[in-house]
Amino acid sequence: METIVNxxxxxxxxxxxxxxxxxxxxxxxxxxQLCYRMLGNRHEAEDVAQEAFIRAYIxxxxxxxxxxxxxxxxxxxxxxxIDRIRKKKPDYFLDAEVPGTEGLTMxxxxxxxxxxxxxxxxxxxxxxxxxxxxSKLPEKYRAVIVLKYMEELSLNEISEIxxxxxxxxxxxxxxxRETLRQQLRNL
Amino acid sequence: xxxxxxxxxxxxxxxxxDISEQRALELSEHIxxxxxxxxxxxxxxxxxxxxxGTAHIKAPEGFTEDIMAKLPKEKRKVELxxxxxxxxxxxxxxxxxxxxxxxLFSNWNQEEQFSYSKQPNILVENDTVIVPEGEVVKGDxxxxxxxxxxxxxxxxxxxxxxGEISGEKYLAAAGKVTGEISEVNEIFDWIWYHIKxxxxxxxxxxEDEERSLQ
Numbered sequence: 001m002e003t004i005v006n007x008x009x010x011x012x013x014x015x016x017x018x019x020x021x022x023x024x025x026x027x028x029x030x031x032x033q034l035c036y037r038m039l040g041n042r043h044e045a046e047d048v049a050q051e052a053f054i055r056a057y058i059x060x061x062x063x064x065x066x067x068x069x070x071x072x073x074x075x076x077x078x079x080x081x082i083d084r085i086r087k088k089k090p091d092y093f094l095d096a097e098v099p100g101t102e103g104l105t106m107x108x109x110x111x112x113x114x115x116x117x118x119x120x121x122x123x124x125x126x127x128x129x130x131x132x133x134x135s136k137l138p139e140k141y142r143a144v145i146v147l148k149y150m151e152e153l154s155l156n157e158i159s160e161i162x163x164x165x166x167x168x169x170x171x172x173x174x175x176x177r178e179t180l181r182q183q184l185r186n187l
Numbered sequence: 188x189x190x191x192x193x194x195x196x197x198x199x200x201x202x203x204x205d206i207s208e209q210r211a212l213e214l215s216e217h218i219x220x221x222x223x224x225x226x227x228x229x230x231x232x233x234x235x236x237x238x239x240g241t242a243h244i245k246a247p248e249g250f251t252e253d254i255m256a257k258l259p260k261e262k263r264k265v266e267l268x269x270x271x272x273x274x275x276x277x278x279x280x281x282x283x284x285x286x287x288x289x290x291l292f293s294n295w296n297q298e299e300q301f302s303y304s305k306q307p308n309i310l311v312e313n314d315t316v317i318v319p320e321g322e323v324v325k326g327d328x329x330x331x332x333x334x335x336x337x338x339x340x341x342x343x344x345x346x347x348x349x350g351e352i353s354g355e356k357y358l359a360a361a362g363k364v365t366g367e368i369s370e371v372n373e374i375f376d377w378i379w380y381h382i383k384x385x386x387x388x389x390x391x392x393x394e395d396e397e398r399s400l401q
Contacts, residue, residue, distance in 0.1 A: 150243075
């Protein structure tokens with residue numbers, strides 16, 4: 001996949017905007033998921049994910065060929081999410097619950113037209129709870145947990161994306177897991 | 188939680204798949220004998236399962252199209268920038284050309300004084316350079332901001348910048364120019380003239396050098 005991406009990037013550098021569309025197609029779900037899990041809100045996630053792709057496009061010259069594009073775009077997106085979280089911190093706890101819970105339920109219902117079976121509903125509620133607890137994590141723990149368990153990236157990749165030493169990634173993952181464990185133990 | 192903290196650390200190392208066999212064995216032995224740690228370990232694994240179990244979500248419809256619509260249009264400036272970055276040599280050349288043109292332009296505007304090439308047998312009246320009848324000028328004549336009147340003979344080129352060759356009408360009668368006659372009145376002529384002379388000089392220099400080498 002990286003070779004396809006690299007050839008598309010070369011086309012983009014030559015001024016072919018459409019080639020960038022193909023790159024967005026390849027990564028949009030991953031980046032959107034990352035933003036959603038970081039921010040806990042679909043609307044904001046879409047906003048930030050789009051901004052990440054636009055920034056990547058504008059700064060495509062500074063992308064070093066031969067490096068992994070996925071790490072680069074993850075990094076841009078993660079940084080944007082963290083910026084967003086820090087900016088909205090003061091009013092965060094006021095509206096955290098409403099968009100988090102409602103958003104998930106609403107969109108999950110749109111996704112499936114059929115009437116929801118009981119066990120599926122329970123499972124969705126569980127997922128909401130998990131997402132809510134993730135959203136409560138301090139952003140530095142949240143980022144590593146999301147990258148590790150939702151994006152399924154290796155610790156080395158995470159260290160590259162966040163530009164922090166491997167040891168720090170591990171420490172943060174350990175702390176994040178412990179915090180989540182305490183919050184989710186009674187489920 | 189009276190157990191040594193190292194077991195918690197081992198649990199996390201185990202979950203990161205970054206634990207030595209010996210420590211893994213130590214951990215499993217401890218867990219079998221310690222209910223608190225067993226529970227702790229189970230909870231951790233369950234937490235991971237819960238986090239991983241959250242459904243994978245997809246980007247909304249029209250996500251890519253929205254981005255493509257928001258991308259900055261390929262502005263001429265951006266294109267140029269990109270082009271300059273990709274063609275450093277041509278950029279340098281065009282910059283050089285621009286500066287050259289600039290200096291030529293300022294020269295054109297500044298040099299408003301009357302000047303001419305000093306040749307031994309020419310007359311100057313006000314702003315008119317006269318080649319008198321019967322005289323033969325050996326060499327080129329260059330006049331800036333003035334007129335030239337040729338009644339005699341010039342064995343060379345006559346160039347007038349920002350002026351006129353009023354001798355032309357006499358040429359048929361008495362005046363004679365063996366070289367080229369040119370009037371340079373427009374900026375483009377001026378630039379062209381400069382390029383021509385520069386090229387000529389360069390070649391002459393090369394020839395001179397070659398000569399001196401031989």
